[in-house]
Amino acid sequence: MKRDHRWYAFSLIELTAVLAVVAILAAIGLYAGATAQSTARDEQRKAISAKIVSNIDAFFRDNGFYPSHQYDVAWTSNQLTIGPRTIPLTGALSYSNTTTNATVTRYFYQSASVGYVLCVGRESGGWIRTGFANINCP
Numbered sequence: 001m002k003r004d005h006r007w008y009a010f011s012l013i014e015l016t017a018v019l020a021v022v023a024i025l026a027a028i029g030l031y032a033g034a035t036a037q038s039t040a041r042d043e044q045r046k047a048i049s050a051k052i053v054s055n056i057d058a059f060f061r062d063n064g065f066y067p068s069h070q071y072d073v074a075w076t077s078n079q080l081t082i083g084p085r086t087i088p089l090t091g092a093l094s095y096s097n098t099t100t101n102a103t104v105t106r107y108f109y110q111s112a113s114v115g116y117v118l119c120v121g122r123e124s125g126g127w128i129r130t131g132f133a134n135i136n137c138p
Contacts, residue, residue: 038123045106046128048087049120052109053130055085056116066116069109080107110135 059067059082067073067082074081079088108119112133119137120128127137 042122042124042128045120045122049107049118049128049130051087052080052082052107052118055082055087056118056131058085059083066111069111069116073109073111075107108138 056067059072062083072083079086081087106121108117108121108127110117110133112135115131115133117129117131117133117135117137120130122128129137
């Protein structure tokens with residue numbers, strides 16, 4: 001009795017097609033993951049900016065004027081101090097004020113005699129602006 005010993009295998013074209021499909025799916029997954037992380041960091045910065053605005057308003061209620069960006073506001077790489085209040089800037093990536101221009105600006109605060117502006121940089125570009133002074137974001 002004779003057995004048939006044929007070996008069946010995938011052709012080079014079939015293997016190439018499967019590899020192309022896998023590569024495309026991997027690229028889509030990596031892009032979606034990076035976009036989701038960027039969006040999450042932007043949302044985190046928006047939440048932090050709400051805390052900052054709340055503390056700026058509390059400073060105004062306590063003192064009758066908005067905190068000066070030169071004297072009443074102190075930035076460090078991981079926290080912001082407004083008068084006696086300290087706000088942690090977890091995940092801030094970088095910071096800015098009028099005297100130090102960081103390479104990647106994420107937070108910008110400028111006060112004026114009639115108000116203030118707080119700008120929070122988005123990773124996708126542009127600024128989230130709060131406040132009511134006639135000051136532009138950088």
